[in-house]
Amino acid sequence: MQIPFLSFAGQHDPIREEVVAAMARVYDSHWYVLGEEVRRFEQDYAAFNQVGHCVGVANGLDALHLCLRALNVGPGDEVLVPSNTYIATWLAVSYVGATIVPVEPRIDTYNLDPDRLEEAITARTKAILPVHLYGQACQMDAIMQIAQRYNLCVVEDNAQAQGASCQGRLTGSFGQVNAVSFYPGKNLGALGDAGAVTTDDAFLAAQIRTLRNYGSQQKYRNEVVGYNSRLDELQAAILGVKLPYLNHWTQQRQQLAAWYTQHLTGIPEIVLPQTATACTHVYHVYVIRTRYRDELQQYLTQHGIGTLIHYPIPAHLQPAYKHLEFQAGQFPIAEELARTSVSLPLWPGLTLEQVVFVCACIRRFFAAAR
Numbered sequence: 269m270q271i272p273f274l275s276f277a278g279q280h281d282p283i284r285e286e287v288v289a290a291m292a293r294v295y296d297s298h299w300y301v302l303g304e305e306v307r308r309f310e311q312d313y314a315a316f317n318q319v320g321h322c323v324g325v326a327n328g329l330d331a332l333h334l335c336l337r338a339l340n341v342g343p344g345d346e347v348l349v350p351s352n353t354y355i356a357t358w359l360a361v362s363y364v365g366a367t368i369v370p371v372e373p374r375i376d377t378y379n380l381d382p383d384r385l386e387e388a389i390t391a392r393t394k395a396i397l398p399v400h401l402y403g404q405a406c407q408m409d410a411i412m413q414i415a416q417r418y419n420l421c422v423v424e425d426n427a428q429a430q431g432a433s434c435q436g437r438l439t440g441s442f443g444q445v446n447a448v449s450f451y452p453g454k455n456l457g458a459l460g461d462a463g464a465v466t467t468d469d470a471f472l473a474a475q476i477r478t479l480r481n482y483g484s485q486q487k488y489r490n491e492v493v494g495y496n497s498r499l500d501e502l503q504a505a506i507l508g509v510k511l512p513y514l515n516h517w518t519q520q521r522q523q524l525a526a527w528y529t530q531h532l533t534g535i536p537e538i539v540l541p542q543t544a545t546a547c548t549h550v551y552h553v554y555v556i557r558t559r560y561r562d563e564l565q566q567y568l569t570q571h572g573i574g575t576l577i578h579y580p581i582p583a584h585l586q587p588a589y590k591h592l593e594f595q596a597g598q599f600p601i602a603e604e605l606a607r608t609s610v611s612l613p614l615w616p617g618l619t620l621e622q623v624v625f626v627c628a629c630i631r632r633f634f635a636a637a638r
């Protein structure tokens with residue numbers, strides 16, 4: 269049995285006709301940038317996310333960057349970011365010239381630790397950038413309380429957690445402005461790059477609309493130094509077809525995760541995903557941890573099972589951030605996660621039989637090693 273880390277077959281094959289029809293509609297409309305498709309998808313996604321406004325942009329990284337620009341975060345400001353996130357979260361802070369202040373996660377949920385967050389706040393702190401990592405909502409109630417107490421902005425990085433919630437409220441609806449990615453592999457993915465900003469604030473939504481389109485509201489009049497970061501009509505049309513299926517795909521992801529947990533329980537060498545009370549997990553990825561990670565990954569590869577590591581090098585040890593002079597050992601939890609994590613195949617369309625096969629393979633690996 270060959271089990272790829274990711275397959276789009278289960279999502280894309282059944283809706284092929286619908287997606288191709290939407291693509292043809294855009295083709296025939298002769299209107300390809302900022303038109304009716306983007307307007308409609310923005311409305312649909314805002315409704316899905318239970319926010320007042322959604323602004324489509326070119327990708328998730330731009331969404332984060334534009335959020336920080338709209339909030340006037342810049343040089344001299346400190347932004348609290350997780351020490352264990354995808355590099356995009358850090359890059360957005362670098363783009364606006366603000367200071368990255370990494371905060372270690374909880375070792376059980378891998379999400380920002382509200383207790384550590386408070387210790388990292390200084391007079392210069394301007395914003396908190398919580399990342400709903402792997403698809404699990406952060407403890408947003410605690411994070412928002414801290415933000416209010418210290419008068420800080422919150423920008424959620426919701427790239428991995430479309431449809432997750434904390435205390436019944438959806439991720440992407442807590443912060444002043446929030447970023448989401450529709451990279452193909454995300455829970456809701458386009459057929460290319462795409463992203464959006466979600467917010468309840470009409471003023472900030474208008475700022476983002478201006479920034480994404482050359483700093484212009486009125487053609488050939490430029491208010492601010494903006495960007496070209498528009499969601500295109502083709503991707504918006506495709507996303508519009510896929511959005512109504514998202515909850516169904518999320519339920520499949522949660523079922524697959526439950527099966528993994530059921531069939532991997534009781535192996536002493538591995539740590540399974542834990543979800544915080546009042547938070548939900550939409551399993552963008554199913555991450556397990558073990559000291560024998562590299563050997564396990566190699567064994568699974570030999571048996572036809574694809575895995576990935578999210579993420580092998582923590583941001584503070586990336587060559588790109590050498591100039592910040594962080595040291596190895598400075599963020600031990602992020603480093604431990606980078607050393608021990610491995611993500612198992614999980615995608616809508618994966619079957620119970622395949623999950624059982626993966627789990628049996630993992631069990632055999634540890635039994636042989638003992």
Ligand SMILES: *Cc1c(COP(=O)(O)O)cnc(C)c1O
Binds near residue numbers: 461
């Ligand atoms: C994917 C991702 C991004 C960036 O999204 P792109 O659309 O690839 O630019 C940002 N943050 C996190 C946590 C991500 O997983």
